[in-house]
Amino acid sequence: MAYSELVRLFWMFIKINLLTTSGPASVGLLYKEAVGTMLTESEFIEAVGFSSVLPGSDALQLAMFVGHAAGGIPGAVAALLGSILPPTVLILAVISVLQRLRGEAWVGNFVQGLAPAVAVLMVLVAWNVFRGEGGGRLGISIGIAAASLIAYLLNFPSPLVLVVAGLAGVVLLR
Numbered sequence: 001m002a003y004s005e006l007v008r009l010f011w012m013f014i015k016i017n018l019l020t021t022s023g024p025a026s027v028g029l030l031y032k033e034a035v036g037t038m039l040t041e042s043e044f045i046e047a048v049g050f051s052s053v054l055p056g057s058d059a060l061q062l063a064m065f066v067g068h069a070a071g072g073i074p075g076a077v078a079a080l081l082g083s084i085l086p087p088t089v090l091i092l093a094v095i096s097v098l099q100r101l102r103g104e105a106w107v108g109n110f111v112q113g114l115a116p117a118v119a120v121l122m123v124l125v126a127w128n129v130f131r132g133e134g135g136g137r138l139g140i141s142i143g144i145a146a147a148s149l150i151a152y153l154l155n156f157p158s159p160l161v162l163v164v165a166g167l168a169g170v171v172l173l174r
Contacts, residue, residue, distance in 0.1 A: 013078075038066060148165040
């Protein structure tokens, strides 16, 4: 396979991974980009089916399958690198920013402000999950969530709140 084809394959997967969040959206874009130029439609369907059956990331397996079909081992490597480069660079950038902001007081205050919102969100999730199952389970679930919220707001250690709420849920909601 020519060097220009490997670069084309690499850039195709860079573009797909920058424009989609993986999953079904990336399969549709990959279909549009690869079928007719690198693969036939039946090869693409086989690739999607094969990558869905294997354990692991469907998107990475599909990228390697398409890359291998288009250019052998070098094509698979180019497709894999094009698939993992965007999220890797993004995560490294986020980590870099977080390292710089780690000591800032407003970041700690922001996280502390989020904690009650997350606790209320847990109460709402419990309400939605058990809404249709009758008052007994619903009441117990809301009680556990409310007790967890109160314990958290009273500055009980977060791990203790989570463990006790989880154990209460297991015991009371069997």
